[in-house]
Amino acid sequence: MTTLENSVIFDKGELITNDYFTGNAYLKMLVPEDTVYNCPIGNVTFEPGARNNWHKHDGGQILLVTGGTGYYQEEGKPAQLLKEGDVVTIPKDVKHWHGATKDSWFVHLAISTNVELGGTTWLEPVSDEHYNNL
Template sequence: MNQSNELHESIIFPKGAKADQDHFVGAAWAETLISDAGTFNCMVWNVTFEPGARNNWHRHPGGQILLVTGGRGYYQGEGQPARELHAGDVVKIQPDVKHWHGAAPDSWFTHLAIGTNPLKGGAEWLEPLPDADYRNLK
């Protein structure tokens, strides 16, 4: 079975629409699953990255939680080493922590992104992770 078929079989939520290229390197897709922040105090997206794709550095004033559902990828908080992620991993990102996340160079990657306390404000998008830094991940 090839990796594309494995990803397709592991996606349990809709893949969604192609994400805004202003905030990503490579192709990514996002589907909003929960958008009623006033009632639930969270927003939830299913995000899928092609191999090598990742989002720019960014921060969330209310924090974020990632629930990895498929593939292999990375999360890195500013000043910390990158952490390799696999299906079943959970990442709790404290409010205002500058970070990025995305696929490994050789793997699709999908996760649920939970925006916690969204009434504190939306994501602040910053610069892309330099390609050289991404290529040096272990």
């Protein structure tokens, strides 16, 4: 199992307690949503096997992978394996999910873009069957 003891850049933050994640994930907001910068940035840490639900962003999103190994998948496309240094640009309104692999922690910066267009629409969970077949 991959740990992140030597590769953590930012504090992992607080446990996310909403219903939009399977497994444990943590969030540390680095730049809050506001009207000055209009570019919220959060550090998201996923425990092994953790992932978020399918969702989409009205204004798009950018992921900067800072540690561990994870997945990113758009609806109808194969999952991409992500590692430290990878950058994912997600167009607005594209249904997708992201999270850790089964045996590794996964950390990324989540940058919300064009937030004036709206927020995140959370959808159904990524099923265990789907995830376990990756």
